[in-house]
Every structure is written in C-alpha cells, then in structure tokens.
Amino acid sequence: MIHHRGTWVLITVLWGIQSFVFAQQEKASEYYNDSSCYDVKCYDLRISASPDSLYIKGSTSIVATVEKKTLTRFYIQLNDALTVDSVIINEHPCTFEHSGNWIKAITPQKIEVGKMLQATIHYHGNAVSSNVIGGLGIGTTGNSENGCKVFYTLSEPYAALDFFACKQWVTDKADSLKIYITTPKPYMAVANGLLRSVDEKPNNRRTFYWESHYPIAYYLIGFAVGEFKSYNYRFLSTKSGDSIRFENYHCFSDAEWPEYKNSIDKTVEIINYYESLIGVLYPFGREKYGHVVVPIGGGMENQTITFLQNFDFTLVAHELAHSWFGNYVTCSDWQNIWINEGFATYLSYLALEKFYPAEAPDWLNSCLELATRDSLASIYIPADKVFDPLRIFSYYNTYMKGAYFLHTLRYFTESDEIFFQVWQNFLQKYAYKNAGVEDFKRELEAKTGRSWSAFFNEWFYGKGYPVIHLSGNAKNNFLQLQGMVKASSSDNRYSPIPVPVRIQWQNGGDTLIRIVLSDTTSRHSFFFSSPVTAITVDPQHQLLAKFKISFAIDTTPLQSIRTFPNPFNDCFQVIFPTTDTSAVERKLWIYNMAGQQVYSLQTHQRLPQVCLAKLISGTYLLVAQKQEQWYVGRIMKR
Ligand SMILES: [Zn+2]
Structure with a gap:
C-alpha cells in the first residue's frame, strides 16, 4: 500500500475518534488462539453494492477446520455499522451477539478438532x-x-470487517475465494482472481462472479464497482514463456487514454524485470495481474488486482512488487510489515533505476532524507504500536527507512548475486505463506555463512541511524582522514562501519577506498602519486546514515626533513629542521612507493628514533608533522 502524505493531516484528526475500532482488534489474539480456534479454508462473499450509496446487503460463508480444541463458540469480525440478520453454522441457525465489531455465535453442536465448520453470516446496512x-x-x-463514480473497499490493515465477516488474522490465509457482486447496470464489479461469469438478474441487475484459487490473506480481498472501461490482454513472460492475463479497469476519457495506456503497458515490462531480477515468476500467473482505478489517494495491492489512483511509475512498480513481497509471502504479523513495504518500496526504486535511470539518484537522495527524519524510530514496529496503523504505515520509518535499509544491506553483503539469491531463497521457502524479519535474516545467514544479528539489531531493530563524522586534510599527495560513528539515538550504538570514500587527484584520476569507523575516533593516512583535490564520503549513497563531513586542503609548503643515517640498516633518527627543545607531539608516517602505509609513530621525543629491522630493502617516503608544519623526505633501507 502507498498513501499520499497529504492525507496524514486528515488522518491525525480522525485518529482520536477511530482508535476505539482498533481496540477491538486487540482481542483477536485471545479469541482466535483460545476461545474460537479454526483455520479458514474458503471465503464465499455474496454482496449487493452500487456506487450510488454505501448500502450493502449480503452474506459471507466461511469453510474452516476446527483446530486445537473442540469448538463451541464461533467468533468472527464484522463492523457494528452492519446489521447481522442470521448466523448459520453447519446448516443450523444459531444464537449470536454482535458488538464491538465482533460476532460471537454459540454453535448448535460441538465441533471436534479436525472437523469441518461452515458458517454463513447474512448482513445488511450502510x-x-x-x-x-x-x-x-x-x-x-x-x-x-x-470521471465515474466508484464503490471500493480498502482493508489493510484492520478494515476488512467493514464489508464482510472475516477473521482478521494475517497468518490464516484462505486457500480459495469466491466473490459474487450484484450491481445495477451499467455498473460492473471487479475483484480478485478470474471473472467466471456474469449473470443477468431481475430489476436490470447483474452478478459478477470472481474466483481465486491462490492462498489469500484477509486484507488482500477487495472489490470495486463502477462504470468501468476495460483494457485487457495477455502478455508473454520472457522467463517462463507462458502468457499471463493482464486486466485494467478505468474511467479515463478518450483524450487522456493514450498517455495512460503507455503507463499501463509499462507494467508488463516491470513484471518481466522483476521476474528476472528476483528469479521468481509472477506468483499468480494462472489468474491475472490487473489494475482498477479508484479514488484512494495512492494504491493498494489487493491480490491480482491492484487498486490505485493513477499510473505514476513508482506507484505502479510498488504495488506490483507486492505480488512477491506482501501477497506471495505475507508479513507474519504487522510488526513485520517491512516484509511487505520495505521490499516493495525498494523494488520500485530498482525498477526506476532500470527504466528511468536519470531519475533514480534523486529518488534515492529523497529516500535517505526522509528515512533519517526521525532520529529515535526503529524500522521494526514496536509491540505497543501494532494496533496503530499510522505507525505501521509510517512513510518515513516503514517505507523510506525500510527500503534504504535494504540498500545498505546490499552494500554490506558485498555481492548483488548473493543479495538477490537470498531474496529468491526467502520467497521460495515461504511461498504463499507468511514470514517475518527473522525468517529473512535466517536465509541471509544461510547464504552468507555468518551471523547478521548485530547488523539487524543496530540498523533494523535499533532506534535511529548512524551519524558518520569524518574530517579530511589533504597536503599535496598526503591525505589524513579522521572520523567516528555516533548513533542518533542514545539507545543505540553501531559496530564498526566500513565507510567508502572517493578520493580525487589533481591528475584527474580517482580511487575508492574504505575506512572502518567505530564509536571512538580513528585516524587514517594515505600517500598517493598525485595531490589530493577532493574527497566524497559514501559517493554511491549506500549507507543509511547522516554525514558530518569536513575537508580542507593545506597549502602551506612542505618542508624537507633529514634522517640519519640515510640509507639505514635497522634504525635511524629523524631530525626536524627547526631546533626545538619543547616536548610537542611529533607524528611520523612511512609509505612504500605504492602509497601503502608501512609504519606510523606518535612521539614527544625531540629526535625520534625509528627502528625498522624487518622492513624490506628499498626507497620509502617519510611524512612528518609537528604542530601545524608538515615535512617530507626520502629514506632508503639497505
Ligand atoms: Zn505498499
């Protein structure tokens, strides 16, 4: 799901009066794990609806098997705004109460563990x-x-109960789904799966019967009714060679259609790109992928039929990506929403990079800026926020930070091949099921053969982000870097981070080095064959971090420095040109002719003594610093 940020203001106002609804969801764990244990096999929805009003009338039938213990009470969720007309369980009407968005029915007979339960709830109302x-x-x-008037549903995370009786429990996927929507002509109904039939009904009405045989989580069930135009065809998956049905329902005018048609057709290219990138075929290829245009201010990845406002490239790419991350593998609970939104957002960036590479850097910059807005938030949803949809779907912390975390993880794995192989392994292992962050981490550890606990604890579960401090000082061919990592939140600290730094030289060349920074200050010095003119920290924007960088070029001329003896056998003395008896700090660095540092010393000795018996014979460069003055000299080892 993606929602435009402009709506947050309205949402905040609504929040106070709506929060009671989610208090009801808190009972789900107790009820479904203890009072009323069953495993949903099939939902059968029969609903009359039209875009002319919010009045709906219909029924939900659930086929389920009883689990854990004998069932005597059947609990299921439905918005109190709807009136329940009857509850029928295994063909027997039963007594029930309906309050707090819960239907609680007494089963006419006990139903033993493993036995089938069929419940039908009839209801109506606005x-x-x-x-x-x-x-x-x-x-x-x-x-x-x-524009045409549309009736639409939007269930994620806890609002499927607004239009059908459902078990709002994300790990209990139904194996199949039937949706019969009856609506007056000329309206048509669009829903998950395949359109099996359109039947004429009395009073100028029609029933559209949609059916799906892929496992589906409750919040991915949806339908829309409107006077839609359709744009449908089949396309070829280049990876499998099979054709996939592609359906689009919209109300665009003939004048605006050509532009939208191009954007819609682009979806096919993105599907093929995702299939090759992830190595997993589009997971619902026997049915369809589709879009229906509805006024929801963003998009919602209802399974096989994304509901969206428009065809902006990243919105289309994001919702499509949920076919793999969210629908094929669904988060194990809402604390683990990163499995859905982190991956979908990052995939939409990868699609942008593939198809509109010129726009990708700006997207990434903006993503990092938004991801680091909240210095105290984690990506993981804290347990006390699991009933708060505004935190679950936080644009900054779930979408932007969740996506940038993957970008940084990709850098730390040091191999795109490994990185995307882990995605593939993860998806294949949890296909059509649910998985959480730890499940993904386990696949990562299996593939890389090492623990990622510290990394996830710091960057994912930990609050905030690292702030990387680095100051550079260039002196002709000599570069000194000094830096450390702080955490934006005092509750977090980071293991040493390898920070990439690009160094540009006067001769036009450059090089990329990595320096490891930790939470204590470290100094790094380098000697190059050309003077240093600039440094760029994290030039490819791989780190989910803020940066405090300074760089200065010191133009005071280098003085030459003498050593004795030169050439030397084992030891030599460094003789600074100005006689100075005070015990100020003197720093020495020795580089081989390839620019690699072979020795360093900090001392207060007036005539520093250096012993390098094990150094191989050859010419070396000595760089020294005393107070603000820099010195350089050549030394020879015999
Ligand atoms: Zn999404």
Whole structure:
C-alpha cells in the first residue's frame, strides 16, 4: 500500500475518534488462539453494492477446520455499522451477539478438532469505513469531465470487517475465494482472481462472479464497482514463456487514454524485470495481474488486482512488487510489515533505476532524507504500536527507512548475486505463506555463512541511524582522514562501519577506498602519486546514515626533513629542521612507493628514533608533522 502524505493531516484528526475500532482488534489474539480456534479454508462473499450509496446487503460463508480444541463458540469480525440478520453454522441457525465489531455465535453442536465448520453470516446496512488510512467508500475517479463514480473497499490493515465477516488474522490465509457482486447496470464489479461469469438478474441487475484459487490473506480481498472501461490482454513472460492475463479497469476519457495506456503497458515490462531480477515468476500467473482505478489517494495491492489512483511509475512498480513481497509471502504479523513495504518500496526504486535511470539518484537522495527524519524510530514496529496503523504505515520509518535499509544491506553483503539469491531463497521457502524479519535474516545467514544479528539489531531493530563524522586534510599527495560513528539515538550504538570514500587527484584520476569507523575516533593516512583535490564520503549513497563531513586542503609548503643515517640498516633518527627543545607531539608516517602505509609513530621525543629491522630493502617516503608544519623526505633501507 502507498498513501499520499497529504492525507496524514486528515488522518491525525480522525485518529482520536477511530482508535476505539482498533481496540477491538486487540482481542483477536485471545479469541482466535483460545476461545474460537479454526483455520479458514474458503471465503464465499455474496454482496449487493452500487456506487450510488454505501448500502450493502449480503452474506459471507466461511469453510474452516476446527483446530486445537473442540469448538463451541464461533467468533468472527464484522463492523457494528452492519446489521447481522442470521448466523448459520453447519446448516443450523444459531444464537449470536454482535458488538464491538465482533460476532460471537454459540454453535448448535460441538465441533471436534479436525472437523469441518461452515458458517454463513447474512448482513445488511450502510457500510462505514473504520480504516484511518483511507478505507471503503464511494468516490469519483478519472478526470473531472469523464470521471465515474466508484464503490471500493480498502482493508489493510484492520478494515476488512467493514464489508464482510472475516477473521482478521494475517497468518490464516484462505486457500480459495469466491466473490459474487450484484450491481445495477451499467455498473460492473471487479475483484480478485478470474471473472467466471456474469449473470443477468431481475430489476436490470447483474452478478459478477470472481474466483481465486491462490492462498489469500484477509486484507488482500477487495472489490470495486463502477462504470468501468476495460483494457485487457495477455502478455508473454520472457522467463517462463507462458502468457499471463493482464486486466485494467478505468474511467479515463478518450483524450487522456493514450498517455495512460503507455503507463499501463509499462507494467508488463516491470513484471518481466522483476521476474528476472528476483528469479521468481509472477506468483499468480494462472489468474491475472490487473489494475482498477479508484479514488484512494495512492494504491493498494489487493491480490491480482491492484487498486490505485493513477499510473505514476513508482506507484505502479510498488504495488506490483507486492505480488512477491506482501501477497506471495505475507508479513507474519504487522510488526513485520517491512516484509511487505520495505521490499516493495525498494523494488520500485530498482525498477526506476532500470527504466528511468536519470531519475533514480534523486529518488534515492529523497529516500535517505526522509528515512533519517526521525532520529529515535526503529524500522521494526514496536509491540505497543501494532494496533496503530499510522505507525505501521509510517512513510518515513516503514517505507523510506525500510527500503534504504535494504540498500545498505546490499552494500554490506558485498555481492548483488548473493543479495538477490537470498531474496529468491526467502520467497521460495515461504511461498504463499507468511514470514517475518527473522525468517529473512535466517536465509541471509544461510547464504552468507555468518551471523547478521548485530547488523539487524543496530540498523533494523535499533532506534535511529548512524551519524558518520569524518574530517579530511589533504597536503599535496598526503591525505589524513579522521572520523567516528555516533548513533542518533542514545539507545543505540553501531559496530564498526566500513565507510567508502572517493578520493580525487589533481591528475584527474580517482580511487575508492574504505575506512572502518567505530564509536571512538580513528585516524587514517594515505600517500598517493598525485595531490589530493577532493574527497566524497559514501559517493554511491549506500549507507543509511547522516554525514558530518569536513575537508580542507593545506597549502602551506612542505618542508624537507633529514634522517640519519640515510640509507639505514635497522634504525635511524629523524631530525626536524627547526631546533626545538619543547616536548610537542611529533607524528611520523612511512609509505612504500605504492602509497601503502608501512609504519606510523606518535612521539614527544625531540629526535625520534625509528627502528625498522624487518622492513624490506628499498626507497620509502617519510611524512612528518609537528604542530601545524608538515615535512617530507626520502629514506632508503639497505
Ligand atoms: Zn505498499
């Protein structure tokens, strides 16, 4: 899901009055794990709806198997705004109560563990949205002259109960889904899976029957009703060679259609790109991928049929990416939403980089800027925020930071091949099931053969981000770097970070080095064959961090320095040109002719003594510093 940030203001206002709805969700764990244990196999939804009002009338049938203990009470969720007409369990009407968005029915007979349960709930009423981040509603989509009125649903994370009786438990995926939507002509209904039939009904109405046989989480079930135009065709997956159905439902005018058509067609290229990048075929290829244009101020990845506002490239790419991360493998609970949103957001960046490379750097810069807005937040959703949709879907901390974390993880794995192989292994292992952050980490550890606990504890579960301090001082061919890493949050600290630094030379060349910075200051010195003119820290923007960088070129001329004896056998003395009896600090560095540092010394000796018996014979460069003055000289080892 993506929601435009402009809506947050409205959401904040609504939050106070809506929060009671989510208090009801807190009971789900207790009820589904203890009071009423069943495993949903199939949802069968039959709903009459039209874009002319929010009135709906219908039924939900659930086929489930009883788990854990004998079932005597059947609990399921439905918004109180809807009136329940009857609850029928295994063909027997039963007594029930409906309050706090929960239906609690007494089963006519006990149902033993392993036995089938079929429950049908009939209901009607004016639907009310309980979703603070946009929800079920009626709105106008398309442009203002040709826009059409649409009835649509939006369930993530806890609002499926606004239109059908459902078990809002993300790990209990239904194996199959049937949706029958009855609506007056000329409206049509669009939903998950395949359109199996359109039946004429009395009073100028039609029933659209959609069906899916892929496992589906409750919040990915949705439908939309409107006077849609359709744009459908099949395309070839270059990876599998099979054709995939592609369906689009919209209300665009003929004038605006050519532009939208191009954007829609681009989706096919992105599907092929994702298949080759991730190494996993589009997971719902036997049914379809599709879009329906609805006024939801962003997009929602309803399985096989994304609901979206427009066809902005990154929005299309993001929602499509959920087919793999979110729908194929679904987060194990809402604390683990990164499995959905972190990956979908990062994949949309990778698609941008592939198809519009000129726009990718700006996107990445903006992503980092937003990801580091909150210096105290973790990517992981804290346990006390799991019923707070605004935190779960925090644009800064879940989407931007979640995506940039993957970018940094890619850098730390030091191999794109390994990085994307882990994605593939993870997806294949948890195909059509649920998984959390730790499951992904386990695949990463299996592939790389080392622990990633510290990295995840610091960068993912830990609060904030690292602040990398680095100051550079160039003196002709000599460069000194001094730096450290601080954490933006006092609750966090970071293991040493290899920080890439690009060094540019006067001769036009450059080189990329990595210096390891920790939470204590370290100094690094280098000698190059050409004078240093500039440094760029993290030039490829690989680190989820803030930077405090300074760089100065010291133009005071180098003085030459003498050593005795020169050439030397084992030891020599360094003789600074100005006689100075005070015990100021003197620094010495010795480089081989390849520019590698072979020795360094900090001393207060007036005539520093250096012993290098093991050094191999040859010519070396001695660089020295005393107070603000720099010195250089050649030394020869016999
Ligand atoms: Zn999303």
